[in-house]
Amino acid sequence: MVADVAWLAAAMARELMLFAAIGFLIGGFDDLLVDLLWALRWVRRRLTVYRRHRPASAATLPAPDAPGRIAVFIAAWQEAPVIGRMLAAALGRYRHDDYVIYVGTYPNDPATQAAVRAVGDPRIRLVSGTLPGPTTKAECLNRVWAAMRADEAVSGIRCKAILLHDAEDVVHPQELRVVDYLIDRFDMVQLPVLPLIEQSRGWFARAVSASYADEFADGHSRQLVVREAIGAGIPSAGVGCAIARARMDEIAASGGGAPFDDSSVTEDYEIGLRIAAKGGRSAFVVLPEVPGGAPVAVRAYFPHTLETAVRQKQRWITGIALAGWDRLRWQGGLAERWMRLRDRRSLAAAVVLTASYAGLLLAVMLALCGVAIHWPGWAKPILTICAWLLVWRLAVRALVVGHHYGWREGLQAIPRALLANLIAILAARRALFSYQPGVTPPWDKTEHHFPDALPCD
Template sequence: MGAIESAAQAAAWLLAALTRELGLFAAIGLAVGGLDDLAVDGLWIGRSLWRRATVYRRHARMTMATLPPPEEPGAIAIFIGAWSESAVIGAMLRAALAGIRHGDYRIYVGTYPNDPETERAVLGVGDARIRRVGGVLPGPTTKAECLNRIWQSMLADERASGRRFKAIVLHDAEDVIHPHELDLYDRMIERFDLVQIPVLPLLANESRWAWTISATYADEFAESHQKSLVLREAVGAAVPSAGVGCAIQRAMMARIAEQGGGLPFSADSLTEDYELGLRVRAMGGRSAFIAMPVAPGKGLVAVRAHFPETIEAAVRQKTRWIIGIALAGWDRLRWDGGVTERWMRLRDRRAPIAALVLAVAYGALLLSIVCRIAGIRPDWPDALEPILTLTGALLVWRLAMRALFVTKAYGWREGLCAIPRVFIANIIEIAAAWRAVLHYVPGTTPIWDKTRHRFPERVGE
């Protein structure tokens, strides 16, 4: 009997100690991350108030209706990498051709020899403004390798025609291209080397569960593209390309290509779009994030697309992002730049650590419940109470900010739903970070681990 009691006491002590240590680690980690987010929020609020009190009192907000025409209108090339996209590429191209108002553009679609379905879908559109770019390597390679082939094809077209494109625009095979998008680029690329417009994920409707998963992307992009990218530009840090809805000045792309031996995209990168924005900044280029409405009270010129609707697909996609930005990005891009640039890169690369803190926090919460049920009282340190008070206040603030930005982008109902969706997003983030750490091998050449896409049945959905 004494042995059983001793074992029970030892187990209770171990449970209490584990709960205490995990709880303290999680509380400190959440406090540090929350204060980092609070600093970003404070700077964004200060900037917004300052611009409202100064700039917007003297000048009306620019819209597409009041945007001056370009000084020298030019041709625009749209790059689309397409591996296993036969389900969406045809509808996407037809919608783009029917909707784009700009009169001088060409769409380049990169395909693969072992993907004849996608090739047939592209050729089936049958429009002279579309140029299919085949390759020798079987797919999937990396998206960057595909984009490099498109770049070389574009150069060949320029040599044949004797006319250069003004800008290169990046898009994916599932994107809904806004009718005014190229008009916006044609004007703004004369002032900036890289222009990024907002990405507004479409909400799925087939089932409540699918809607919940895809809506987490809407929540994250709503906050990132209304606050984080705006602040990065304001503090002088690089504006990373989102990979879609991004235009790069032709001359700047050529400069980047010169550094890469004639190829502008890093073929061994999973996040060539993110790196592109940082390279533009490193070369002294000017980048801008532009959220411009079509007219007063109308919607923004933005990219819309369906994002993954299952946990498995979301985890795979975010694994690729974490590997490319947080893990490989650390190895490839290091910590160049000033204080604000390093701060933003730290925020970009904190995903694995943040996921660890979240996982520990959920574990500590579960163990605390077990302790309460078992009547075990962990010996909490005195310092824990003020830390928990701080993290609780920061959590309320973070949820309020998330709801605010989602409300601005999607309405108050989605803003309220964004609060419980944070839990779903956290679970996906934890799983993706774990998968990224297990799969990342420094120095290896990655492959295009892409997710299945769908295009809306009606553009404007």
């Protein structure tokens, strides 16, 4: 009886780990291809472009061909603790002569409206409505769009571009200047997002917060760069994303007058791909403020508890991997389909990770009991390749995190991968069991906070 149980446990551990190994093999080579394309682009630019031209910076950008007004859109639901400080900081940091910040609020959220009014600056435009909150972020942004158009009709001044931000963002002083120059050349400009890392809430809160820094440093150092290089659509990150007015008008016309789809929970991701589908030119712009300096980027605190991190990741998985499959399908050429497959692989990745951890735990328990696992002959080379791919993946993650946050954070990103995997597994499970095709969930936002001391840019 004991022997039968041991044999069954060993068989389960073997099958779980082999299943996970095949999944890791596929995903690992997928990531490796992105790394190789990224490296080839980096080498090519230094052997060709940078030999003929000095790398640009925000400080060396010429004046835009036709300077114009930039409209900053912020959707705010229950953001009273942060929105006033965010707006005051933006007004003090922006280095641009012509902009208006539109803040979308709700009639049943008087605290947020009061915080916006208290800023008391004519460059801040409070937008309310008749629908009680929360609706969706997309619905709120559509009301802001309508308010901007109404203001234009009165003033006779047409906005040049729309820049998306969230209520907790720390804006960069040069971002409007960069947008004003580049939006003449592109339909969408996405700036990097570099999350702030919690320093005063305990080691676990810091680790959860830093896992976002790891993810965005990786995604905004490699993946968006490669997407642009191979001609695939660049999804908007929802913050630090500017859209040319003419392109926004075109999208709004195709949507019955509203540029954002009210039924979407990832309206930012979708609008970037819709721009690409219409033939628009998008650019992911990593531009240092001064030569050799930090990039012009958006900074913000992300969730720092396990529960809030899982909720946010659940929304991203629901909107991109599940609803995105239903809504956006598989349009475009080979490069576009490959990138959409990468966007939507989170559910499969969660299954593979769960199988790997379950198999590994079972294998350790069996080893402690002196029970051997019998592997087929073809398993050893696959497991060896997976191990090397894992080492490579962690090394690249440490490299890109270290580039933006310093070598200590780069090294800490290696063990933090375990926490990131746990969040991904829990979020995928919640997304899978809560998703209802055709049903739009309400805006499930997390609590935000704004830094006491603004970061140096």
